[in-house]
Amino acid sequence: MIMSLECGVCRQTSRRRFEVAVRGDRERRDSGWKETIVQRTVYRVMPAGQKWELREGERVVASHDRKEDLVNQARQTARDSKPSQLVIHDGEGRVEDESTYQDDPFPPAG
Numbered sequence: 001m002i003m004s005l006e007c008g009v010c011r012q013t014s015r016r017r018f019e020v021a022v023r024g025d026r027e028r029r030d031s032g033w034k035e036t037i038v039q040r041t042v043y044r045v046m047p048a049g050q051k052w053e054l055r056e057g058e059r060v061v062a063s064h065d066r067k068e069d070l071v072n073q074a075r076q077t078a079r080d081s082k083p084s085q086l087v088i089h090d091g092e093g094r095v096e097d098e099s100t101y102q103d104d105p106f107p108p109a110g
Helices: 008-030 068-082
Strands: 041-048 051-056 061-062 082-087 095-101
Touching: 041 068, 051 068, 061 068, 068 082, 068 095
Parallel strands: 041 082
Antiparallel strands: 041 051, 051 061, 082 095
C-alpha cells in the first residue's frame, strides 16, 4: 500500500502556486515580450584575401589593409545607423566578437 504524505491543504497550495506560475508565464508570452523582433542593420568585418572588408549583407561598405582600422570604422558606422549589429570575424572566418547597438533583445541580468 502506498501512502501519501501530502495533505489536502498542501496539495491545494502546490496546485495554486503552479497555476499562478503557468498563468504568469502565459501572460508574458501573450504580451509578446519574446515575440519582439527588431529589424536591424547587420554589419560584418570579414577577411577578404590580404584585406579586410566591412559588409552590409552582400554589399561591401569599406575595405582596409589593417583589421584594427576597419573595426574602428565599423563600430562608428554601426553606432550611426541604430538599431544595428556588428559581427567581427577572425582570419579563419569564425565569429570573434558581436555588438548590438540599441534595443538589445537579450540584455544580460544585473
